[in-house]
Every structure is written in C-alpha cells, then in structure tokens.
Amino acid sequence: MGLKRAGNQTVLFDNPPVILSSYAVVGPKEGKGPLGKTFNSIWQDQLNGEKTWELAESKMLQEALQGSISQAGIGKEQIDFMLAGDLLNQIVSSNFAARLMALPFIGVYGACSTMALSLALGSMMIDGGFAEHVLVGVSSHHDTAERQFRAPTEQGTQRAMSAQWTVTGAGSVLLGKKGAGPKITSATIGRVIDYGETDASNMGSAMAPAVADTILNHFHDLQCTGQDYDHIASGDLGTVGLALASEVLKQSGVDTGTEFTDCGVRIFDSTQDVHAGGSGCACSAVVFAGDLMQKLRARALKRVLLIGSGALHSPTSALQGESIPGIGHAVAIEA
Amino acid sequence: MGLKRAGNQTVLFDNPPVILSSYAVVGPKEGKGPLGKTFNSIWQDQLNGEKTWELAESKMLQEALQGSISQAGIGKEQIDFMLAGDLLNQIVSSNFAARLMALPFIGVYGACSTMALSLALGSMMIDGGFAEHVLVGVSSHHDTAERQFRAPTEQGTQRAMSAQWTVTGAGSVLLGKKGAGPKITSATIGRVIDYGETDASNMGSAMAPAVADTILNHFHDLQCTGQDYDHIASGDLGTVGLALASEVLKQSGVDTGTEFTDCGVRIFDSTQDVHAGGSGCACSAVVFAGDLMQKLRARALKRVLLIGSGALHSPTSALQGESIPGIGHAVAIEA
Structure with a gap:
C-alpha cells in the first residue's frame, strides 16, 4: 500500500x-x-x-x-x-x-x-x-x-x-468515520519557522511566516491554488500578521483566491478596543466551530482551508531574550 | 475494514x-x-x-x-x-x-x-x-x-x-514502516484518573492509580496477563508510587508477571540521595532508549510493556489547591 x-x-x-x-x-x-x-x-x-x-x-x-x-x-x-x-x-x-x-x-x-x-x-x-x-x-x-x-x-x-x-x-x-457532515480531506503539518521576532506584543508578526510557509507547502503538495478554496482562514494572525502573511504569499507569486482572511480579524470589530484582533486557541476554534461550520453545513461554503497559527514561546523563553518561533497547521474541509 | x-x-x-x-x-x-x-x-x-x-x-x-x-x-x-x-x-x-x-x-x-x-x-x-x-x-x-x-x-x-x-x-x-528492530505491536491510551492527591512532592501517589488503571485495561483489552511480558516498566512512579500501583493491581487480582519495575526506581541508586527515585519525561525515555532497547535488540527481553506515567497538574493549579490528575499510556514492544 x-x-x-x-x-x-x-x-x-x-x-x-x-x-x-x-x-x-x-x-x-x-x-x-x-x-x-x-x-x-x-x-x-x-x-x-x-x-x-x-x-x-x-x-x-x-x-x-x-x-x-x-x-x-x-x-x-x-x-x-x-x-x-x-x-x-x-x-x-x-x-x-x-x-x-x-x-x-x-x-x-x-x-x-x-x-x-x-x-x-x-x-x-x-x-x-x-x-x-x-x-x-x-x-x-x-x-x-x-x-x-x-x-x-x-x-x-x-x-x-x-x-x-x-x-x-x-x-x-x-x-x-461515517455519517453526514463536512469532511476533512487533507491536512498539512507545519514546520517551526522563526524570523527572529522577539516582541511578545506582536504575535501576528511572529506567526505570519509559518502560516505563509504552510499555505505555500499545502498548495505545492496538492498542486492546487487559492482558487480551489472558497475561503482560506488563518487562525489568529490579527491585522498585523494577516497583512504580513498576505505580502509574503503575494511576493511568492501565490494566488490566495478571493477570500483569505483571519479568524482573529473577524471575531471582534473595530469598536471593541482589541487593537490587532483576537488570538488564543479558542479564536480559530470558535470561528470554525460556529460560523465556518454553519456555512459548510448550509453549503454556503464548499471548500475551506483552515490554517491554525501558533506562537511557540513561553514567558520564560521571552524573558531570556529568545525569539518567538511560529507554526501553522492546515486542514482542508469540504461540504 | x-x-x-x-x-x-x-x-x-x-x-x-x-x-x-x-x-x-x-x-x-x-x-x-x-x-x-x-x-x-x-x-x-x-x-x-x-x-x-x-x-x-x-x-x-x-x-x-x-x-x-x-x-x-x-x-x-x-x-x-x-x-x-x-x-x-x-x-x-x-x-x-x-x-x-x-x-x-x-x-x-x-x-x-x-x-x-x-x-x-x-x-x-x-x-x-x-x-x-x-x-x-x-x-x-x-x-x-x-x-x-x-x-x-x-x-x-x-x-x-x-x-x-x-x-x-x-x-x-x-x-x-519497515526495517530491522523491535516492533511496537499495540498501545493503550490512558484515561485521566485523580484520587485527590494534592502533594506536589508525592507525584508517585498521584500517578499510581492511573498507571494501574492502564495496566488493567491493557490486560483486559488484549485478554493477556503479566506472564505475556518479560518486563513491565512504569515510567516514573518511584518507590512510593510503584508500591501503591503494585498493591492496587494485587488487590484487583492482576498478575503483573515476574518483572514489574519502574524506570524511576532503576535510574538512580540509594547512594544518590534522590529519595523516591527519578522522574521527568526523560526518565522513562532514557531507560527505554538505553537499557530496554539494548536488551530488546539483544533479545535478552522479548516482550516489554512500557507504561509512561504523567502527573497533569501545573504550579498554578497546585497553588490554587487543585488535586493532581494522573495518566498512564502503555506501549507493547516485541523483539
């Protein structure tokens, strides 16, 4: 096999x-x-x-x-x-x-x-x-x-x-294993990427290179493009990280399709005083379990790529002056 | 299938x-x-x-x-x-x-x-x-x-x-996937078990019930006994936890075979001032990667059951007065 x-x-x-x-x-x-x-x-x-x-x-x-x-x-x-x-x-x-x-x-x-x-x-x-x-x-x-x-x-x-x-x-x-509902068709396991960001108040910048790397590798591995998805959602890059990841992908000549957005950008609005957006494990989890799953069930979205983004530092490593490694893991879901 | x-x-x-x-x-x-x-x-x-x-x-x-x-x-x-x-x-x-x-x-x-x-x-x-x-x-x-x-x-x-x-x-x-060496034939994923131990200086007691539970379930699931293994090694129960786990298994009528010991008991000796023994992720990992693997390769041991033991608290949860949940995961290795 x-x-x-x-x-x-x-x-x-x-x-x-x-x-x-x-x-x-x-x-x-x-x-x-x-x-x-x-x-x-x-x-x-x-x-x-x-x-x-x-x-x-x-x-x-x-x-x-x-x-x-x-x-x-x-x-x-x-x-x-x-x-x-x-x-x-x-x-x-x-x-x-x-x-x-x-x-x-x-x-x-x-x-x-x-x-x-x-x-x-x-x-x-x-x-x-x-x-x-x-x-x-x-x-x-x-x-x-x-x-x-x-x-x-x-x-x-x-x-x-x-x-x-x-x-x-x-x-x-x-x-x-069986039943009715959207299906997970593939997953791309990310690598740890670190461009040297040391500011723990700027997680979006720390994670953006890893998210871009995973999207690039997902497209490369499956020989697909952003046009193959209705919606590409990163986990919690926020406004700063999303702009950076979009720029890296653009400069790499990657077409992210019509809708590349971020759960951290979507979960709060500009009146909620959250600055660059939402973050945390729950950020992509509740946007996926709520909004995205509802749209997949209703077939308003047919193919979604979710890229969870993680900043892999600790308070101790930050205090010791270490930079913040990032990772992105992608799963493809079809209605 | x-x-x-x-x-x-x-x-x-x-x-x-x-x-x-x-x-x-x-x-x-x-x-x-x-x-x-x-x-x-x-x-x-x-x-x-x-x-x-x-x-x-x-x-x-x-x-x-x-x-x-x-x-x-x-x-x-x-x-x-x-x-x-x-x-x-x-x-x-x-x-x-x-x-x-x-x-x-x-x-x-x-x-x-x-x-x-x-x-x-x-x-x-x-x-x-x-x-x-x-x-x-x-x-x-x-x-x-x-x-x-x-x-x-x-x-x-x-x-x-x-x-x-x-x-x-x-x-x-x-x-x-292929090649020469000992093989992993089965694995038993543990449940989190908590008998209410709150003393972070007594991890062995906190983990012993979970290790005993996993061994019991492994034997039950595979319809086997300790006689089917040459060597059963828990991860890091130490002397206190090993005695407790042995007692729980004995009272449950389980035969742990001729050799049920603990990596934490074996890694140090009584002159090294470690009190109840070794612990930490590396404890079972280095005893397995070193001693046990050498004996498996030499076929001095033919069937080994390794039960990693974990205490799932944090310093914060301990300070907040929470008890210490334990877990045990078992893998069976054959020469």
Missing part, C-alpha cells in the same frame, strides 16, 4: 473523516462581536460561578465537549479518544476537562494552532483505522492568558497596537 | 512499526547511576556550554534526535514527521529543537508519559499509512523543572522523602 501522502508535509484521507458536530462557547465580549450569533453558548461573565479564571476556562471546555457530543446525538461511550490542548502551563484546562470526561485522552500542544493540529491528528486516527469517533476540543481565556503571558490583569497595563486580545472561549468538534 | 482495536482503550498495529534506532543523552548524575553504561552520551555538567538550563535542555533534546537519526543511518529528509514534548511551560524545549530540525512538527503534552504517548501516536501515523519514518523525542532537566515546579534551585529547599528527582536527559526513538 502506498502512503496516504502528497508532497513533504501533507496527508490525504482515503475515507475522509466526517465532522459530525461542532460546538462553540464564548465569553461576553466575544458574544457582542460580529460573530456573536454564530456561537452555541455565550457566558454572561468571565467566571460563570467558578472561583478562578482557570477553573472557568476548563469548565468552558467541558461545556463545548459535551455540547458537540450532544449535538451529534451519540453516546459518550461511543467515543474512542479525546484530543485536547490549551495555552495554560501544562495544558491544565484540558487535563481537568479530560478528568471529568473519563475518555482515553491525548494531550496536544500547538499553542493557538491546537484545533487545526488536533483535527489533523484525529483525522489520521480515524482514517488510519484506529477510531470511529474522536472528540476534539481546545480553549483559551483572556484573563488566564493575560496573567500567564503578560502582566497581572488587575494592573491594567496599556497594550501595544500590535497586541491581540486572547479570546475567552472553547471550541469542540466531533469527528466520525 | 474493521477497526484496529481491542477493547475500549487499545489500538493494534497490522504492520507493527519498527524501532529503527534509539538514543539517550543524560546529565552527570544519571551517568553515575546504575544504568550509566547504557546511555549513548553523558554530559559533564548541567549546562554544557549553554547560558541557561532551558537552552541546555533543548540542546540535549536536539542531540538525542540527531543521535537516533544518525544511528538509523537514514537522511533527515526521509523523516516525515517529528513528535516531541517536555515538561516546560508551552513545551519550549521541544519547540526550540523543532525549530532547528525544520521537520513537520507535532507537539505533544503528556507530562512524564510523553515518550509512551508519542510512541503510540507515531505508530498510529505509520501503521495508518501516513508516514514511513517518524522521529520521536522528549526531554527533562532537573534544574529547569525544580525552578518551574517547586522552588528556586539555589534556595536548596529540603526535599520530602516521597519527592523524586527530575532526570536531566533526553531520549529519542526513530520509528520506521
């Missing part, structure tokens, strides 16, 4: 896994944004009765996971594996959610690219013959991320115009 | 992936331990010329990754994917190693179970038809872990007798 592969970085699915359901939970700010109507659940505050932001984030992830199981109408015992990850140290939001789910659990870390990475891995597990149902979920929370990566939230530090606003939310997707 | 599965948690490989090579790098203390002669490279100090412990850990991981590629005698361009993880926040040791390797990269987080989890995932990618060669690597470093999880290293805080000593080291394995 030949490899299910195209080029150096792309895997192909013989029996494309089906997205049976998806579920997006967000915080109040995200609920008031332009995509507010596309989310399944909007919390009224950042804690929702939990005593810490960290517990709130994990609870949000549980709600998303349970939501996608419930939407798919299957029993939890039919799920073979759960894949999850988040931004917190040692991915505790995911670990604590997995403790309650009691499913065989695989922890993933791809920073804000974790949803795309988990969709790629889950699809390989299903198409590879190891699972019928794989549950995927990721989360992020503005306040847990601010205090871990930047400054104490209560300090109210002024934010740079290139900074992005970590999305409070959780997105989940239930993948199945 | 039926699923390549047994029971609820175990995956089976139709064409078992081959461990083409393995490479273990350790620090000076590990080099002086009872398994010192089994490691490929022993550093003379904890920094080896790097300016921070964190950079040293990442360099150690690079050395291990390059070592296993070199031992396998293949070109780096033949490697399809790299899987890696470590204990540091945002797995920066792995991210920085991946930046230099420039291979399509999948970040994994299973705390100290990361080697076993990565072997399971890499094997699914190969047997699933997505890769011919998958490079796996994990690392840990005593000094990076101490200051991140416990207290500033320079403070010299007295350690509890149940505490373990994080292994300074990195282990790497190169998996191939």
Whole structure:
C-alpha cells in the first residue's frame, strides 16, 4: 500500500473523516462581536460561578465537549479518544476537562494552532483505522492568558497596537468515520519557522511566516491554488500578521483566491478596543466551530482551508531574550 | 475494514512499526547511576556550554534526535514527521529543537508519559499509512523543572522523602514502516484518573492509580496477563508510587508477571540521595532508549510493556489547591 501522502508535509484521507458536530462557547465580549450569533453558548461573565479564571476556562471546555457530543446525538461511550490542548502551563484546562470526561485522552500542544493540529491528528486516527469517533476540543481565556503571558490583569497595563486580545472561549468538534457532515480531506503539518521576532506584543508578526510557509507547502503538495478554496482562514494572525502573511504569499507569486482572511480579524470589530484582533486557541476554534461550520453545513461554503497559527514561546523563553518561533497547521474541509 | 482495536482503550498495529534506532543523552548524575553504561552520551555538567538550563535542555533534546537519526543511518529528509514534548511551560524545549530540525512538527503534552504517548501516536501515523519514518523525542532537566515546579534551585529547599528527582536527559526513538528492530505491536491510551492527591512532592501517589488503571485495561483489552511480558516498566512512579500501583493491581487480582519495575526506581541508586527515585519525561525515555532497547535488540527481553506515567497538574493549579490528575499510556514492544 502506498502512503496516504502528497508532497513533504501533507496527508490525504482515503475515507475522509466526517465532522459530525461542532460546538462553540464564548465569553461576553466575544458574544457582542460580529460573530456573536454564530456561537452555541455565550457566558454572561468571565467566571460563570467558578472561583478562578482557570477553573472557568476548563469548565468552558467541558461545556463545548459535551455540547458537540450532544449535538451529534451519540453516546459518550461511543467515543474512542479525546484530543485536547490549551495555552495554560501544562495544558491544565484540558487535563481537568479530560478528568471529568473519563475518555482515553491525548494531550496536544500547538499553542493557538491546537484545533487545526488536533483535527489533523484525529483525522489520521480515524482514517488510519484506529477510531470511529474522536472528540476534539481546545480553549483559551483572556484573563488566564493575560496573567500567564503578560502582566497581572488587575494592573491594567496599556497594550501595544500590535497586541491581540486572547479570546475567552472553547471550541469542540466531533469527528466520525461515517455519517453526514463536512469532511476533512487533507491536512498539512507545519514546520517551526522563526524570523527572529522577539516582541511578545506582536504575535501576528511572529506567526505570519509559518502560516505563509504552510499555505505555500499545502498548495505545492496538492498542486492546487487559492482558487480551489472558497475561503482560506488563518487562525489568529490579527491585522498585523494577516497583512504580513498576505505580502509574503503575494511576493511568492501565490494566488490566495478571493477570500483569505483571519479568524482573529473577524471575531471582534473595530469598536471593541482589541487593537490587532483576537488570538488564543479558542479564536480559530470558535470561528470554525460556529460560523465556518454553519456555512459548510448550509453549503454556503464548499471548500475551506483552515490554517491554525501558533506562537511557540513561553514567558520564560521571552524573558531570556529568545525569539518567538511560529507554526501553522492546515486542514482542508469540504461540504 | 474493521477497526484496529481491542477493547475500549487499545489500538493494534497490522504492520507493527519498527524501532529503527534509539538514543539517550543524560546529565552527570544519571551517568553515575546504575544504568550509566547504557546511555549513548553523558554530559559533564548541567549546562554544557549553554547560558541557561532551558537552552541546555533543548540542546540535549536536539542531540538525542540527531543521535537516533544518525544511528538509523537514514537522511533527515526521509523523516516525515517529528513528535516531541517536555515538561516546560508551552513545551519550549521541544519547540526550540523543532525549530532547528525544520521537520513537520507535532507537539505533544503528556507530562512524564510523553515518550509512551508519542510512541503510540507515531505508530498510529505509520501503521495508518501516513508516514514511513517518524522521529520521536522528549526531554527533562532537573534544574529547569525544580525552578518551574517547586522552588528556586539555589534556595536548596529540603526535599520530602516521597519527592523524586527530575532526570536531566533526553531520549529519542526513530520509528520506521519497515526495517530491522523491535516492533511496537499495540498501545493503550490512558484515561485521566485523580484520587485527590494534592502533594506536589508525592507525584508517585498521584500517578499510581492511573498507571494501574492502564495496566488493567491493557490486560483486559488484549485478554493477556503479566506472564505475556518479560518486563513491565512504569515510567516514573518511584518507590512510593510503584508500591501503591503494585498493591492496587494485587488487590484487583492482576498478575503483573515476574518483572514489574519502574524506570524511576532503576535510574538512580540509594547512594544518590534522590529519595523516591527519578522522574521527568526523560526518565522513562532514557531507560527505554538505553537499557530496554539494548536488551530488546539483544533479545535478552522479548516482550516489554512500557507504561509512561504523567502527573497533569501545573504550579498554578497546585497553588490554587487543585488535586493532581494522573495518566498512564502503555506501549507493547516485541523483539
């Protein structure tokens, strides 16, 4: 049997896994944004009765996971594996959610690219013959991320115009071997790319080269162009990163088609004081699980390329003066 | 096609992936331990010329990754994917190693179970038809872990007798679709189990229930017993956790066979002042890549069950009073 592969970085699915359901939970700010109507659940505050932001984030992830199981109408015992990850140290939001789910659990870390990475891995597990149902979920929370990566939230530090606003939310997707729904047809696993950006308030610049690299490799591996997709969505480049990635692709002679945009640019509007846009694992996850999945189900979009973007630094590495490596993982979804 | 599965948690490989090579790098203390002669490279100090412990850990991981590629005698361009993880926040040791390797990269987080989890995932990618060669690597470093999880290293805080000593080291394995070497025949993905342990100086107790659960499920799924293995090795339960896991299994009526031991118990001896034994991602990784792989290659061991054990807390969750969830992932290797 030949490899299910195209080029150096792309895997192909013989029996494309089906997205049976998806579920997006967000915080109040995200609920008031332009995509507010596309989310399944909007919390009224950042804690929702939990005593810490960290517990709130994990609870949000549980709600998303349970939501996608419930939407798919299957029993939890039919799920073979759960894949999850988040931004917190040692991915505790995911670990604590997995403790309650009691499913065989695989922890993933791809920073804000974790949803795309988990969709790629889950699809390989299903198409590879190891699972019928794989549950995927990721989360992020503005306040847990601010205090871990930047400054104490209560300090109210002024934010740079290139900074992005970590999305409070959780997105989940239930993948199945068969059933009705959009299908994942290929995935391109990214390489770590680092152009030397050291400003932790400018994640878009740090991630843009990796996203451009993955799009270039996806097109090269599959011998396709942007015209083969209705919609190309990067994860959370924000306005600064999206402009940079677009410029790199343009200079590389790549046609990104009619619609190349970014979940971080779309999730908030200019009145919401988020500067360069949204970020965090939940950013691409809730835009995908909400808006994009609704359009795929309605066949308003037929072919979508989602490129999760991740900044692979830590607060320690940043304080030690290291630059910020980026990564992009792409998944192609067809209605 | 039926699923390549047994029971609820175990995956089976139709064409078992081959461990083409393995490479273990350790620090000076590990080099002086009872398994010192089994490691490929022993550093003379904890920094080896790097300016921070964190950079040293990442360099150690690079050395291990390059070592296993070199031992396998293949070109780096033949490697399809790299899987890696470590204990540091945002797995920066792995991210920085991946930046230099420039291979399509999948970040994994299973705390100290990361080697076993990565072997399971890499094997699914190969047997699933997505890769011919998958490079796996994990690392840990005593000094990076101490200051991140416990207290500033320079403070010299007295350690509890149940505490373990994080292994300074990195282990790497190169998996191939074909070739000569021991093979991975099955893997059991663990569930997160939490019996309420809150003492971060007693990781063995926190992880023991999860390891016992995974062993029980592995035996149940495959309808086998400890007599089917020459050697069962948990990752880093240490003396406290190993005794607890053994007791749980005994009370469950499970025969763990003639040899059930723990990499954390074996890597140091009683004169090395490590209290309950070794721990860290590198603990099971270097014992597996060194001692166990040598015995498998020499056919002194024919069937080994490695159960990576992970404590899935963070310093923040511990300070917030949360208990420590544990996980165990098992891989079966045959000579």
